[in-house]
Amino acid sequence: MKRDKYFEEFYINKRNDISFITLKKGAAVSYKDKTYIAKKELPVPVRVEKLLEDINKQDEIDGITLNNIIDGIIYIFGTDSSFEYIQDYNDMFKELDFEFLPYIIYCINNDIKAEDGVVYGKALINNEENEKTCFIYASCLEKMGMEHSNKENHASQYFLEEANLYYEKCLDYNDKFSLALYKLGYYYKRKQQYIKAELTWQKHQEIDDDDLRIEEIRNELIQLKPYVDYENGYSLVLKEKPAEALELLLPLVKDFSGWWNLLFFIGLAYRTMGEYDIAETYFENVLKIENYQKDTLNELGLCKICRGKYVEAEELFSTLLSIDPGNCEVFCNRAVAYLYNNQPDRAKEDIQTALKIAPHDPVALSIREELDKIDRKK
Numbered sequence: 001m002k003r004d005k006y007f008e009e010f011y012i013n014k015r016n017d018i019s020f021i022t023l024k025k026g027a028a029v030s031y032k033d034k035t036y037i038a039k040k041e042l043p044v045p046v047r048v049e050k051l052l053e054d055i056n057k058q059d060e061i062d063g064i065t066l067n068n069i070i071d072g073i074i075y076i077f078g079t080d081s082s083f084e085y086i087q088d089y090n091d092m093f094k095e096l097d098f099e100f101l102p103y104i105i106y107c108i109n110n111d112i113k114a115e116d117g118v119v120y121g122k123a124l125i126n127n128e129e130n131e132k133t134c135f136i137y138a139s140c141l142e143k144m145g146m147e148h149s150n151k152e153n154h155a156s157q158y159f160l161e162e163a164n165l166y167y168e169k170c171l172d173y174n175d176k177f178s179l180a181l182y183k184l185g186y187y188y189k190r191k192q193q194y195i196k197a198e199l200t201w202q203k204h205q206e207i208d209d210d211d212l213r214i215e216e217i218r219n220e221l222i223q224l225k226p227y228v229d230y231e232n233g234y235s236l237v238l239k240e241k242p243a244e245a246l247e248l249l250l251p252l253v254k255d256f257s258g259w260w261n262l263l264f265f266i267g268l269a270y271r272t273m274g275e276y277d278i279a280e281t282y283f284e285n286v287l288k289i290e291n292y293q294k295d296t297l298n299e300l301g302l303c304k305i306c307r308g309k310y311v312e313a314e315e316l317f318s319t320l321l322s323i324d325p326g327n328c329e330v331f332c333n334r335a336v337a338y339l340y341n342n343q344p345d346r347a348k349e350d351i352q353t354a355l356k357i358a359p360h361d362p363v364a365l366s367i368r369e370e371l372d373k374i375d376r377k378k
Helices: 002-015 048-056 066-079 086-096 100-109 114-127 131-147 155-173 178-190 194-207 211-238 242-252 260-272 276-289 294-306 310-323 328-340 344-357 362-377
Strands: 018-023 028-031 034-037 042-047
Touching: 002 066, 002 114, 002 155, 018 066, 028 066, 028 086, 034 086, 042 066, 066 086, 066 100, 066 114, 100 114, 100 131, 114 131, 131 155, 131 178, 155 178, 178 194, 178 211, 194 211, 211 242, 211 260, 242 260, 260 276, 260 294, 276 294, 294 310, 294 328, 310 328, 328 344, 328 362, 344 362
Parallel strands: none
Antiparallel strands: 018 042, 028 034
16 A cells, blocks of 8 residues: 555654664663663664754753653654664663653643654554554644645645544544544545544534533534435435435535536436436536536436437547547447447447457447347348
């Protein structure tokens, strides 16, 4: 997966930002009233940019600050969980009575850079994956995704997709984790999974005890309702239940007349019912909004054939083939239009092309058989 490869490279790059200094055997590291004595030579990580900061402040501080060593160790935890000295670092923290995990959470909650937050969050996950660490890491990924949202690359998409994954993981550990349900509703809504968003938020409403969030999501559910009706409606069209679908879809036209997806599925419902003239009107309105919407060109062409408007059908399929030239189905459809319009030679050409694209296509083969019958009658 491209996203997995992106994160693999992201953490490799972060790992390459780390340098090491060596604590000699017997060297002391102090924290508050505790002291750690190195029992052997121990390489400790420091990020290059943090090392440079300490060098630039050499007049104010003596050597490398403990904070920057801790930062480097967190970076190792986040980028290389199998690093050979991780247990030594844990021993150091234990002897110093330093609470490693609360410190990471404190840093994340106190406006560190979004990029650092992702690595710190990953350090939490690598230490222990549970609903809380998954939520914190997902929040860090989300923040990073939002920071990249105006850049022309896939980074924002990858960070937000990974955030979505970890919010969902929260529910694997605890399906009543209200904050994860709160966040996921927005993710599903953004991905146009409206029914899933509604179910997620309905569950959130039963569990959360924060009045502001409850009110916010109550309003979101009201706004979501027409989109849920749309999703349920088009699902019914695809299940070939057009009359039931229209009961949900038609009332939406008043407020969403410029939404071509809605008009398309209403047209498809009418075509399924054999109401080709009404279907045509809806498909034509789609094309006023999206001039070259491919599925609509095809469906409108089929309506034209059913109404005996073969020349118009040919033109629509030809337009479609100019933007989608390798489509076997459309060559078959145009062949039918040619055949009904008494142009068998042109129909043969299209079927030959269709069979070059898909030699075993059953529709193309059945049309060729019809054309062969016509030849035999001559």
